[in-house]
Amino acid sequence: MNYIKLTVTLHPFNQDASDLLMANLGEQGFESFMENENGFEAYIEESQYSTEIPDNLEMPIPGISIHHTLETIEKKNWNEEWEKHYFQPIVVADQCVVRSPFHHDYPQVPIEIVIEPKMSFGTGHHATTGMMMEYILENDMNNKVVLDMGCGTGILGILASIRGAKKVTAIDIDDWCTENCTENNHINNIHNMDVITGDASQLPKSEEFDVILANINRNILINDIATYSQCLKKGGLLLLSGFYTEDIPAIDAIAKKHQLKIKSSKENNNWASVAYEK
Template identity: 25%
Template sequence: MKWLQIHITVQQAQVDFTETLLNSLGAVSVTLDDAENQDLLEPLPGETPLWNKVIVTGIYAQEDDETIDVDALITFITLQLPAAPLTHEFIEDQEWERTWMDAYEPIQISDKYWIVPEWMQAPDADAVNIKLDPGLAFGTGNHASTFLCLQWLGNTDVKDKVVIDYGCGSGILGVAALLLGAKKVYATDIDPQAVLATQQNAELNGVLDKLYVGLPEDFNLALADQKADVFVANILAGPLMMLAPEFATLIKSEGEFALAGILDEQVADVSNVYSDFFDILQVEKRDEHWCRISGKRLNTPFKL
């Protein structure tokens, strides 16, 4: 069996109509892709952010004994969306699950430190290998901000330390810290799916017994008065600035921290807010505009 793929490039406001149109015409699936290489930041729960310009792709089954009238289908779609560029192609039947899996490769963070999709063989069996299901939640190591945090953890002494992963997503940072020798990781996220993903990835790597993960209110109860030796937060600049005083209460004096999810033009503002509580020691950049800020907690009193 062959499959017909129809790709339509539309503005964000036209996505719902286009998706509904393709479904009503018998598409077996409809997918959305970025048309202009535009970055999307990690969404909050309940949010579904879209790119400004989107490629909407409908897939139609082309049975051997039931041929789709491609010309009529495309003509009808064009009448509904006359200004939208449209292309189509036929693709051969294939193992779609295998195709999705083939899109992922092991990612090398440093010489003896890798992220490995769970179905693949580790390139270096003697390295620290983080097994990961990339489909669970935000944080696969492919994004620059996640890579920067993983890189920082690999260069930080976490052995026998208490680590906090704030905004844990897939749990990749907390799992990495445990595989690198951390004594205990406390992780939290506002998304229940991220909590589940973190649990699953910790179990996959055999470190679930050393990890606590929960929603913020549960996390605060579990943490109690304990403070972190090492703290990492890969979220967004706005929440990072808002949470700076709270983060200061979670980290020991002289405790080490790293913040990511920060764009180049946001570094000065974030650093200015954190300078009240933290000594900013380093700013590292990756992929032109994503940055990581790291340093140590100051030994100074403060009030929330």
Template identity: 40%
Template sequence: MDFIELTVEAPRELADILVAELGEVGFDTFEDNDAGFCAYTTEAAFDPDGVAEIMARYEGLGELSHSHRVITRQNWNAEWEKNFQPLIIAERVSVRAPFHPKPAGVDYDIVIMPRMSFGTGHHETTALMIENQLDIDHRGLRVLDMGCGTGILAIMAELLGARQVLAVDVEPWTVENAADNAAENQCRTIECRLGGVEVLAGEAPFDLILANINRNVLLEDMHAYATLLPSGKPILFSGFYEEDLDKIKNEATRQGLVYQRHRTLRSWVSALFVKA
């Protein structure tokens, strides 16, 4: 299965609205840029008429244009390698490709090759999640990484001392990619599993849950996460904009999760909650 990349040029205030609208028609990954943003979905889920309807609804509110292209699995690595640059997060974590040298002066070094997966650390939500992870003592914890993508957060969890990590994603190539990246980083505690919340049935509780997905999935599946989290244990959410934080907070409250704090980066959010 291939991806659709939708490129939208729009002013910031309009871009935020469009991201929310596109999330309702199957797009679940977004990357900001200076001109607007790119949105991603699978080719099978792509609804061109739905996209056209959304764009027509807002075209009178500012300069707005859009186009899309297919990104094949075969071309993904070439595209990524052409544009990828090594990254340092919080001055402590290096994220690089296998063909980049290991930098000096960092506490943790993560090697990522993404295939068709998202989550290289360059997106604001991934970087925010890692910054929040750095504030949590992972030693001896059993960790769940939902929507694991490349597996970067699961790898970070093991590097921080987690005793066991379950990384879950709905896309087969993503799960394969996460497993390969775990092996590349010589991880020993990470299990990569294909599926959604249904594959968590019968699982023992987790000491920490990482869920960097998108607003709609978080709201829909939060009850499942909450049932797997004992009292006093933390959960990190990301994949949504600051304007959606109140919706996340409200649903979290209904599920017995207590808001602690959040970080923002270019309007994206990563928020920490604790089970009451």
């Protein structure tokens, strides 16, 4: 399965305009984004791509022009792309370093996660992934049964396992992601994670979770919060991200209908992450 890479350049660059454009593309099926100093790159499965999408890009802020290019990314090229251009080691909350196998010089902190970067979302670089990792580091994972929904590379489930989770279930609709998640489990010696290809309908009917992690997008979260609540133990923790700060009221309204009470929220570059308790 190939991906389409849409590179968007803004003249002059404006962060608010860039965020709004990424949100618009997210609504149209783009799965992951990589920001840069002039704009961003957006990725979508080739089978989901419509040639009308870039033509319909509308600048939400006057006085800024848009330039875009398109490129087909083959699976075999993805590691090379990341190694050349993007993935540098990062440290989250001074406790966890995320690196790739090709990194040999990186900070030494208590927790190390190695991610083989392919066409999967979640290397810790995006604000949403970083905030979710912070929540995992801040909360007790010891002996918890954890769900990583929309797992991508598996980084959140891997961190939960390292932090002491008893069992992790990782689910993603994209087989690229579940393949990469399985590979990253092996690299990090994670042996207590079940990896499933599918959506929320694949959630085990007979199992309840202590912690549910869902870093996806606004519309999917709103649609699936009811299912998450059904699978979450009383007193359990639901950690959400993948949406903007202005989306919090819409997320919270649905959460309240399903016995979920907001505990705290985080914000980074207008991206939001929210912790709920059932």
